[in-house]
Amino acid sequence: MSCDESLRTQSYLDGELQGLAAADAERHLQTCAACQALAADAADVSDLLRKATRHRAPAVLRMRVQTQLDRETARRPARNFWFGAASGAGVSALAAGFALLLLLPPSVATLAQSVTDAHARALINGSTIMVASSNHHTVKPWLAAHAGISPPVTDFAAEGFTLTGGRADEVAGSRAAVMVYRHGNHQIDLFAWPDRGAPLPVAGMAHGFRSHFWKSGDLDFAAVSDVDAQAFEKFVDLARAQRE
């Protein structure tokens, strides 16, 4: 079953026709069974394709492109990775914003920026792991010695998140311990730093990285990664549930 007008009907359905042409096509559609079937099929196809995987540029690829652009512009890499990633118009506003924020105690925005930055920096420099061990008996004392913080360290390998090591880092001016996990090809950083009573951002998504914050005992925690939402939530649940 087909109709000579089917391409015109398709153009109408795709929003390609305006004015009189659109009105003509609409009138035809109301009376033509073949074109109505076509419209129904086209709607099905759209629905199906909406359910297909939405591929997003991986964070690592974004970084590689930035590095490439840096090389191409033949200048030193931008002061801060996110200055490079930020869009042109926003840069000066961002810079002004950060300058202001630096004078204040760590705010929600600073913290969110800070952990995402630390995660990105570690990925770019390839310095994500300073003590490589999946043994929490090794990682925990190392972190205590090097970051001065002794958060709970648990391997969630059975749940799909393998502890691969730890490092000492910095979050908004505080020393932080980072537990590094691997999930498939993705890395998850779990930051811990002393709670100074600062309000925490809850959860967010910036530059392809998800982050989630919480307090537990006298420590603040943040998980940061580019894993998918489902795996990230699962990880956060596991991390929040762990005890000393």
Place this chain on the structure above:
Amino acid sequence: MDDRRRRFEAQALPHMDAAYSLARWLSRSPADADDIVQDAMLRAFRGFDGFQGGDAKAWLLTIVRNCWRSAGSATRRRGHTPIEDENLAAEGASPEEAAIEASARRRLDAMIAQLPEEFREVLILREMEDMSYREIAEITGTPIGTVMSRLARARALFRQTAKDCI
């Protein structure tokens, strides 16, 4: 940062997800998509002075498609890595409902991947990237009439395949 770089970042970088998605659907391989997008972003940056305004997304996707074409012959001979890649395989034990949803999505992805190239690209550009006929014609270097008939055939074929396997 120089002005050219700033303008490029403001206009082209926001479309990197679209660029990656197109590269991924065309090449059907995460590794190839990475290479294609990297190549495309570099070419886009070098040719940015030639970009005379207009729709930056369509402009970037044109470059992505060209990069895929020029890198493509080797890739196509190699055949494609199945879409169910490390991401989906590595998620591990997930709740049952999510698993069912994921397997339906995998089937869909595989159906798209199996469409002939000329149908796959018009369908992706129209349905996922919301490109107009004129833009699709420019990106694929095909007359609008051909875009329209390919789109019709792509939809019919996809609809039929879906009926057969879902």
